[in-house]
Amino acid sequence: MIEKVMNASLEMFDESEIYYKEQKTTKVIYGNCDLKDIESKSISGVMLRVKKQRKLGSASATTLDDPEVILAEARASAENGAQIPYSFSSTKEFPEVGVHSKDAEDYPTAKMIEMCERAKKDVLKELPDISVNLSVEKDSEKINIATSGGTRAEHKGTSLVFVVSAPIKGTGTSIYRFKSEFEPFGYPRDKVDEFITRYRWTEKKVTAPTKRMPILWDPGSLNMFSFSFCSGISGEALFNKTSPLMNKHDKKIFSDKITLLEDPHTPRPGARAFDDEGVPTEKRNLIDKGVLKSYLLDLRTGAKLGARSSGNGFKLALFGSGVTMMPNPWPASLYMEPGTSTFHQMLESIDEGIWLTGGIGFHSSNYEQGDISIQARGYMIADGKVTGRLDGTMVSGNIYKDFLKIRAVSAEVEPSDFGYYPYVLVDSMQVIGE
């Protein structure tokens, strides 16, 4: 069907690009220690982008079953469209990225229930009074991109994700741990144990004093660092000259302990051989020992800046994703290089500080400029030990100032929902509490 629509499109337009995505998921969800529901999806979506007399047009639909409708919509859009200074991808060769597992695709629903039941039993044995929530989700997706320039790219990926969480007693705030792989894994006992340990630390609540103090960033909280940094290296901010990183290429912007890669080819969830415009993704350093080395460009912002796309045109944003979105600069898979300290050494080195596991309100601060102003989630640390969970405590600062002085980076690397990170101990940030 893709070829049929492409052939029809070529008769109407100078250039064409078809993005087609199919997704199948099954998810078992437990809420408050009981099976809440079993959710499944079998959905698809398509976007057609065309160029006629240098003008861009686009159309989208759920399937390719009505080619006449989507082609007519694209024609109307192109008649009103803007002139664009770029062509769709013509790449024919892509790196090998194997993130598809037939076993994950066929993972039985009964085994997903079994994994949840076992985790429930183990958690309740240690923490009998808590309202544990669990889920196991299998996901398989297929993305096809075809262009009039000859690109025929196909991505097939799977994932299996296990999550254990529970609200802290008397609050609505939850503690959670998760495991995500592209192929099936056994019962994640380590994640369940980590959850139990972290939950036990929540019994006592502590409001931090108002002062500057060391902040131990958990891998799960460093997504805030990366969202902020990626706004700064986005081709959009560079073209608009609103980036705080203008003219900073090859300049030191963070401590030399920070090295951050765009690492899209290591086989794990998030890996991609090409972006949502059919441009090959590239493994490269974004930050090398604190020095800014690279930017995120899609076809559009690359052309505006007189550069080529870096393979970072994705239908993703801080809020939202989906087939109907236009691609914009976004990383495929971030990876921060580990250091040499262990997490426990870093924790024990803190006389008075915060272990930041997350935060709320990130997006309403001026994060595009590097500002962080959040209500902190995590733990208070005194004399190298966790003394309780944070309550009524804000952390504020700016990554381009505060991440210049890093005390240590851990050897352990863990996944977050926006990349893979070690623990990072920032020398000090402003804390507002009592």
Next chain:
Amino acid sequence: MLDRLEKAVGASKADYTDIRYEENRTVAIQYRNTELLQFSTPTSKGGHIRSYSSGGKAIHSFSRLEDLEKGVEECASHAALAGKHRKNKLSLAPTEPLRGEFKVTPEKDPRDWPLEEKHKLLLHYRDILMEVPKIVVLDGAYTDWYSRRWFVTNEGSAIEYDLVISNIRFGFTAKEGNVVQSTGFSVGGSDDYSKLLGREEDFLARAKIAVELTQADPVPAGNYPVILDPSEAGVFIHEAFGHLSEADGLRDNPAFRAMLQIGEKIGSDILNVTDDGTIYGVPGWHIVDDEGVKTRRTELIKNGILTGRMHSRETAADFAEPLSGNMRAVGPQHTQIVRMSNIFIEEGDASFEEMINSIDHGYYIVGAKGGQTSGDQFTFGAQYGYEIRGGKLGRLVRDINMSGQLFETMKRITMVGNDLTFEERGGCGKGSPMQLNTKSGKGSPHIKIDKVTLGGKQ
């Protein structure tokens, strides 16, 4: 369509099954400065099935209508499997089966206006706003969305209904030296196209604030008394309290559920909060929800006491509380979840001047800039603010993010203004993955809170 869906739902082996099918069309015109980023009219179709068997539940989304029957079968089979493992059996509160058409018929219907006119209107505003000096990025977007929906149950409901909304939003980014500041303003948020017309002054005023903010100081971090404008107070009541008033989120947190019993005193005596989907002209107006229940007014807080909450049929049965008609879905790939229609703080009797005069040192916080909650903790931003010194408004301040604990904060509301205003732009994010519901409204008069924490520069 209804015949086909009723035939499919009749074949379900589950105790209860419903099917929702949708056809959606969006008009999206988007500019950044003079560059046209998007001019498109995307369409989507698809369906969603929910089944309950032996107290277990399953849901299924599909894109192709020919997959309907297979989906009904899979959903029933998953519900039966869930029923085998579910300990506390799920049930649905009874509702009279609903049949018929529930169409919207606005006087100035956005669907009737040619695409070219919508484009011209956006360009008209853009050209005026491009003249504001020091605005380095001007984002402008026209959006309208039309959803035709069909919903059937094996209890006998069979309805056809639709949803329409249109809005224009501009975002302004100003730069002076290394200081970059942003504000934004939206108009519309309903099915009345006339609300999009003649709004030049509103957009210009907010654009000029972005420019002035580049000269303003960041707000100093600390704890202060504040006055929230209706936009910010609407976000406060929506984010901090409203989400806790949605019974689906509360159900799986027994400790929190115990704290939020009907009759509990949770706010100051002057605080009254309502959710009302029947108010025409504001974003959350609708006739019937996505579970076949008619929308209605639900009193949530009266004189500081919790008096009601928002429900699905499932949570209403669980809590043994009345139905509220709040089950909404943002698209066929998503299930219905409990969502606010139009939540607002009821009007009080204080004037704005009285409120400002009552503060010796604090801040007047203006313009919602998003918010986030985690249980009873909230944090939300503001576009800008003014210092209050000795009962008078003073210098402009920027980079405002404020946070607190809900129940403490609701008890610290000591003045409620006499100027209830609804935000024109709808919007509510909920669920995983995040589902943005543009047909969710919020409103408030000005309110005074005796103490909140502002994050900023020390």
